[in-house]
Amino acid sequence: MKTVSVSQRDTRYVWHPFTPQLDMEPPVTLVRGEGALLFDEQGNSYIDAISSWWVNIHGHCNAYITKKISEQLNRLEHAIFSGFTHEPAVRLAERLLEKVPHMHRVFFSDDGSTSVEVALKMTFQFFHNKGEKKTKVVALENGYHGDTFGGMSAGARNVFNRAFENFLFDVVHIPVPVKGMEKASLEKLEAIVSGGEVAAFIFEPLVQGAGGMVMYDAPALDALLAVCRKHNVLTIADEVMTGFFRTGKFLATEYCTQQPDIVCLSKGITGGYFPLGATLCTGEIYNAFLSADKTKTFFHGHSYTANPTICAAANASLDLLEQEEPLGNIRRMVSFMQEQQQVFASHEKVREARCTGTILALEIKTGEATEYLNPLAEKVHVYFPPRGVILRPLGNVVYILPPYCTTREQLEKIANEIKLFLDTL
Numbered sequence: 001m002k003t004v005s006v007s008q009r010d011t012r013y014v015w016h017p018f019t020p021q022l023d024m025e026p027p028v029t030l031v032r033g034e035g036a037l038l039f040d041e042q043g044n045s046y047i048d049a050i051s052s053w054w055v056n057i058h059g060h061c062n063a064y065i066t067k068k069i070s071e072q073l074n075r076l077e078h079a080i081f082s083g084f085t086h087e088p089a090v091r092l093a094e095r096l097l098e099k100v101p102h103m104h105r106v107f108f109s110d111d112g113s114t115s116v117e118v119a120l121k122m123t124f125q126f127f128h129n130k131g132e133k134k135t136k137v138v139a140l141e142n143g144y145h146g147d148t149f150g151g152m153s154a155g156a157r158n159v160f161n162r163a164f165e166n167f168l169f170d171v172v173h174i175p176v177p178v179k180g181m182e183k184a185s186l187e188k189l190e191a192i193v194s195g196g197e198v199a200a201f202i203f204e205p206l207v208q209g210a211g212g213m214v215m216y217d218a219p220a221l222d223a224l225l226a227v228c229r230k231h232n233v234l235t236i237a238d239e240v241m242t243g244f245f246r247t248g249k250f251l252a253t254e255y256c257t258q259q260p261d262i263v264c265l266s267k268g269i270t271g272g273y274f275p276l277g278a279t280l281c282t283g284e285i286y287n288a289f290l291s292a293d294k295t296k297t298f299f300h301g302h303s304y305t306a307n308p309t310i311c312a313a314a315n316a317s318l319d320l321l322e323q324e325e326p327l328g329n330i331r332r333m334v335s336f337m338q339e340q341q342q343v344f345a346s347h348e349k350v351r352e353a354r355c356t357g358t359i360l361a362l363e364i365k366t367g368e369a370t371e372y373l374n375p376l377a378e379k380v381h382v383y384f385p386p387r388g389v390i391l392r393p394l395g396n397v398v399y400i401l402p403p404y405c406t407t408r409e410q411l412e413k414i415a416n417e418i419k420l421f422l423d424t425l
């Protein structure tokens with residue numbers, strides 16, 4: 001009997017995310033992972049230079065995390081989280097709050113998008129419970145906060161959500177406070193919040209991920225947060241991508257002096273093993289839900305809320321992040337990215353080389369505009385896998401965002417392959 005490959009079966013039955021389906025290249029079938037490497041059926045290796053969509057921080061199949069998950073699986077795989085609790089979730093909440101001490105409570109959900117939905121719903125209901133009419137949301141232009149309706153509403157209006165535009169709630173977008181735009185951003189925010197109807201300001205701190213790794217400085221964000229505080233506007237830091245040392249510190253908002261009221265976490269939270277969302281909020285927010293009036297309850301929850309196996313993975317990942325080795329790797333990776341920023345900044349094919357923490361982004365010069373559908377992305381998709389590197393650019397923005405365990409040699413290989421690629425343009 002003729003055997004049909006996984007890739008062929010995939011092409012017949014599966015619908016892939018963010019992937020135009022017509023004439024889709026057959027996907028590479030992965031069978032194994034180890035450290036920063038993924039392996040296909042033929043034994044070819046690929047450096048996971050984007051941490052599998054920014055989730056993997058300790059490398060694939062980390063022995064310690066796997067052991068902790070399997071121990072948990074043999075005790076309690078999953079259980080309802082309403083009326084019942086378990087050590088892995090409580091431990092995780094305690095540890096997250098130790099690391100983000102101005103926060104008071106943790107609400108668990110399923111992924112980055114739901115952590116944002118929870119943040120938005122919490123904000124709207126906070127004012128509703130207090131009887132204050134505040135319903136508007138402010139966000140940064142070019143932002144991305146997930147693919148659910150709240151997340152899409154807060155995000156930029158672009159190709160990702162054009163088909164849904166009529167169904168999104170109104171959000172006022174202010175300029176990203178990149179160099180030269182700080183004043184314009186601040187002035188627009190001031191003009192909007194002075195109306196008194198704004199409930200929340202949501203932002204990706206310091207790095208806008210899906211919008212093309214656009215970067216801005218902490219003092220500019222501090223100025224925006226201060227205006228929000230003055231006008232009783234809750235601030236929501238979407239740290240889904242930036243959390244867990246991606247920018248060099250545990251959270252990107254640690255570079256600020258003003259602290260947000262809500263923090264959304266996901267992606268790296270489980271070390272890249274499982275989906276999990278966590279929304280952290282202040283005591284002030286939590287207290288608005290403490291009432292004898294049951295209608296003030298936060299009526300939100302997912303079947304798999306705080307799944308114990310997933311929480312065990314998150315606790316194991318935090319154990320590792322408390323050890324010297326990953327922290328040393330992160331420091332070395334930050335220096336590597338800064339060195340490479342210098343190198344690429346003067347490259348004739350590079351419009352701008354940006355770096356924050358362990359993220360390096362290169363905006364490549366092409367004849368077309370800088371945007372997600374820039375055709376350079378397709379060239380990258382074809383060029384790099386046969387050379388043993390996985391990169392998924394955001395249009396003409398090619399970026400590196402690797403697991404922290406990636407070796408110096410592997411990082412150099414990624415940078416060299418990018419240089420060779422630029423020579424082909």
Ligand code: PMP
Pocket residue numbers: 111112113114116144145146147204209210238239240241266267
């Ligand atoms: N917020 C930010 C800043 C993100 O980068 C993402 C995912 N790229 C999300 C939210 C949504 O996360 P998820 O894909 O896990 O739903």
